[in-house]
Every structure is written in structure tokens, then in C-alpha cells.
Amino acid sequence: MKIKTLLIVFSIGALLCILAAAFGPALSGSALTGLMSFPFAQVGSLLRAMSLAGAFGNIVAILLYAALGLAPLLLLFWRVIKKKICLEDSLLVGLSALLFFMMYLMINPALISKMFVLGSMSGVGKAVLGGTFYSLLVGYLIFRLLRRISHSKAAEMLKWLQLIFALIAAALVFSVFYLALLGMIGNIREVKLANTGPAVSLAMTNTFIVIRFVLQQIPVLLSVWLLILAIKLTDALKQDRYGEEAVTAAGRLGAFSKMTVAVTVICSIATNLLQLIFSKSLHTSHFSIQVPFVPLALMLIMLLLAQYFADSSRLHKDNQLFI
Amino acid sequence: MAIQVYLSEVLKERNMTSKELCALVDITEANLSILRSGKAKGVRFSTINKICYYLKCDVGDLLKFDGNLEDDE
Numbered sequence: 001m002k003i004k005t006l007l008i009v010f011s012i013g014a015l016l017c018i019l020a021a022a023f024g025p026a027l028s029g030s031a032l033t034g035l036m037s038f039p040f041a042q043v044g045s046l047l048r049a050m051s052l053a054g055a056f057g058n059i060v061a062i063l064l065y066a067a068l069g070l071a072p073l074l075l076l077f078w079r080v081i082k083k084k085i086c087l088e089d090s091l092l093v094g095l096s097a098l099l100f101f102m103m104y105l106m107i108n109p110a111l112i113s114k115m116f117v118l119g120s121m122s123g124v125g126k127a128v129l130g131g132t133f134y135s136l137l138v139g140y141l142i143f144r145l146l147r148r149i150s151h152s153k154a155a156e157m158l159k160w161l162q163l164i165f166a167l168i169a170a171a172l173v174f175s176v177f178y179l180a181l182l183g184m185i186g187n188i189r190e191v192k193l194a195n196t197g198p199a200v201s202l203a204m205t206n207t208f209i210v211i212r213f214v215l216q217q218i219p220v221l222l223s224v225w226l227l228i229l230a231i232k233l234t235d236a237l238k239q240d241r242y243g244e245e246a247v248t249a250a251g252r253l254g255a256f257s258k259m260t261v262a263v264t265v266i267c268s269i270a271t272n273l274l275q276l277i278f279s280k281s282l283h284t285s286h287f288s289i290q291v292p293f294v295p296l297a298l299m300l301i302m303l304l305l306a307q308y309f310a311d312s313s314r315l316h317k318d319n320q321l322f323i
Numbered sequence: 324m325a326i327q328v329y330l331s332e333v334l335k336e337r338n339m340t341s342k343e344l345c346a347l348v349d350i351t352e353a354n355l356s357i358l359r360s361g362k363a364k365g366v367r368f369s370t371i372n373k374i375c376y377y378l379k380c381d382v383g384d385l386l387k388f389d390g391n392l393e394d395d396e
Contacts (some may be wrong), residue, residue, distance in 0.1 A: 321364035323354045 003232060006166060010173050010224070017177035021185060033127035037106075040133070041126045043068070044106025051107070065107070069100035088143035095136055102129045154241075158234045165234070169227040176217045176224075184213040204281040208274065215271045219264040223295070226260055229253045241309075242316035250306035257299035264292040324361045325393040326386055331359055333378050333385060348373040 051061040072095040079085045105112050112125035149160055187209050233249040268290035345352050357363045
């Protein structure tokens with residue numbers, strides 16, 4: 001995996017997230033529910049419109065509905081023919097049944113209100129249905145991935161590991177530059193709305209909200225870099241697992257995870273201390289104690305791995321001198 | 324090194340090149356070079372067995388002790 005490309009993609013992603021958080025619409029509940037039911041709600045509406053358009057449209061809509069519902073079963077059938085069937089493929093039957101049920105309700109949204117307690121908000125019902133489908137789909141894919149990984153060789157496992165590291169890093173970039181940034185902007189807005197008096201100065205409060213955001217996100221950004229270093233390590237392992245480069249990369253990763261733990265602790269202390277010092281002029285406060293268990297455990301694993309790689313490399317070199 | 328390797332001498336006596344021996348014993352020329360130069364940390368029984376077999380010699384013809392004690396590195 002090319003680190004430069006990854007960094008460019010993350011930078012562009014971060015920039016887009018910043019723009020979306022600053023100028024885009026606020027993340028509402030209906031947007032989230034809409035996202036979860038996408039594209040099923042839209043397909044349901046389309047099939048409903050086709051069905052109501054006339055006899056021909058109705059037949060086409062029924063055929064499309066059947067094709068959609070049968071898609072997972074067709075995949076199951078193909079896997080049976082190819083003799084690639086395994087236990088987790090039984091989930092395809094569930095997916096098919098769920099698709100039939102879900103799409104029926106999406107086509108007839110009036111039925112959703114009868115089925116769910118929060119029925120009056122049909123968006124919630126659609127989101128529940130979409131969420132159930134996506135969880136089943138993701139579950140199926142994970143089970144497939146588990147089987148594939150357990151039967152693959154080290155090189156392929158490293159490839160999967162790189163992909164997972166890259167996905168986690170991307171999710172962290174999104175969480176910092178969109179979710180957290182949006183949260184910070186929302187926080188500033190809330191404080192402004194709650195303090196409308198003419199004599200109230202919010203400059204200090206707003207500055208502190210920004211400082212708190214920066215201090216809280218620094219450890220997350222360091223974790224992103226930690227993941228990039230982990231990708232570098234897997235790259236080195238792919239080339240030569242006993243090589244000097246792998247030993248150096250593991251050592252660098254161990255040292256960086258140590259620094260990440262230290263910075264996480266310092267940022268947490270700094271946030272709370274600053275809040276305490278300036279508490280008289282702040283109109284909002286939020287105390288939290290961050291115990292960096294995960295980075296701490298990661299640091300220990302990395303330091304152990306660094307030692308392990310160094311030992312392996314030495315043993316390998318020794319072994320090369322046995323003719 | 325306290326253990327001296329006399330592989331070059333035995334090869335010369337048998338009129339055999341190191342390349343030919345490598346092909347017979349199935350080791351790389353680089354590894355044979357390490358062995359000949361005395362830089363090898365050890366020789367596997369299977370390797371010494373093959374070398375002795377193809378060179379028709381004894382282990383003592385290839386390796387000799389110079390009487391000194393040497394510490395491990």
C-alpha cells in the first residue's frame with residue numbers, strides 16, 4: 001500500500017469533511033435515518049409509483065421486487081453450483097427473506113406505522129429495517145472474511161490487515177474532521193443561543209471550546225499516524241519479515257505509540273486544567289478523565305513485537321550462517 | 324577461528340571446482356564461500372555428510388582444530 005497515496009486521500013478527505021462541517025447542513029436525526037434506509041426507501045417509492053402507474057408498470061414492479069428479493073438466493077445457488085458453499089452462506093436465505101419483507105413494507109409505507117411503536121415517524125421504521133438488513137449483510141461479509149483469512153497465507157493476511165488499518169484510519173479522519181468539528185461548531189452555536197444578554201462576552205468561552213476540540217483531537221490524529229506507521233510495518237513484513245526494515249519499522253511504531261500515550265495523558269490533563277483556570281469566564285464546561293487503555297495496550301504490544309522482530313531477525317541472520 | 328576449514332585444499336586435491344561441489348551438495352556458491360572462508364557459524368551434519376561423500380574424504384580432512392579456545396561472539 002502506498003503511504004503517499006494514502007496521505008493524499010486522507011488529506012483530501014479531511015478537507016472535504018471540514019468544508020461539509022463548516023458549510024454543509026447540520027447532521028439531523030432524519031438525515032441519519034434517511035442514510036440507514038438508503039437506497040431501499042427510494043427503490044420502494046419507485047416500485048410503488050410504477051405499480052400505481054398501470055397494469056404493465058405493476059407487472060414490471062412485481063418482477064423487480066421478486067428479482068431484488070431473490071438476489072441473495074441466486075448468489076447462494078451460484079455458490080452451490082461452484083461447490084463453494086459454507087455454513088455462513090445460510091445467512092443468504094435470511095437476507096433474501098428480509099429483503100422480501102423489507103421491500104414489501106417500503107413499497108407500502110402505511111404498514112410500517114402499524115408495525116412499529118414509533119410508527120408515526122415512518123422514517124424511523126424504515127431506518128430500523130435498513131439497519132437490520134445492513135447488519136445482516138455486514139455480518140455475512142465478516143463471516144466470509146473470517147473464513148478467507150483463516151485459510152490464507154501470511155502475505156494475504158498482511159494485505160487484509162493493511163486494508164483494515166486504512167479503514168480505521170479513514171474512520172478516525174472522518175470522526176475528527178467532520179463529527180468532532182461539527183460537534184464543536186454546534187457547541188459554539190448552543191452557547192451563543194443560550195447567552196443572549198448584551199453584557200455577555202463569549203470570546204473566552206469560544207476560544208476555550210476550540211482549544212478543547214484541538215486537545216481532544218490531537219490523540220486521535222496521532223492514532224491515525226500510528227495506523228499509517230502500522231501499514232508501513234506490514235509493508236516491510238511483506239517484503240522480508242526478517243529484514244532490517246521490519247525491525248526498524250516495528251521499533252518506530254513502538255516508540256510512537258509510547259509518545260501517543262504520553263500525549264493523550266498530557267492533553268487530558270491540559271484540557272481539565274485550562275478549564276479549571278479559566279472557569280470564571282467560561283459559559284460551558286465539560287470535565288472528563290481519559291484513561292488511554294487502548295493506546296497503552298497497543299504500545300505494549302508494539303514494543304513486544306519490536307523486540308520479537310529484532311530477535312527473529314538476529315536468529316534468521318544466525319541461521320543463514322549455518323551451512 | 325579455532326576450527327580451520329581445509330575445503331579449498333581438498334577441492335584442489337580432488338581436481339573439483341567449488342561450482343561442481345555446490346551442484347552436487349545442493350548449496351549455493353555464496354554459502355560454500357562462507358564455509359570456505361571460515362565465516363560459517365556451523366555446518367549441518369547433512370551438509371558435511373554430502374561434502375565428505377562427494378569429495379571422498381573424512382570430516383577431519385575438512386575441519387582441523389588449532390588447539391586454541393575461542394569464546395562465542
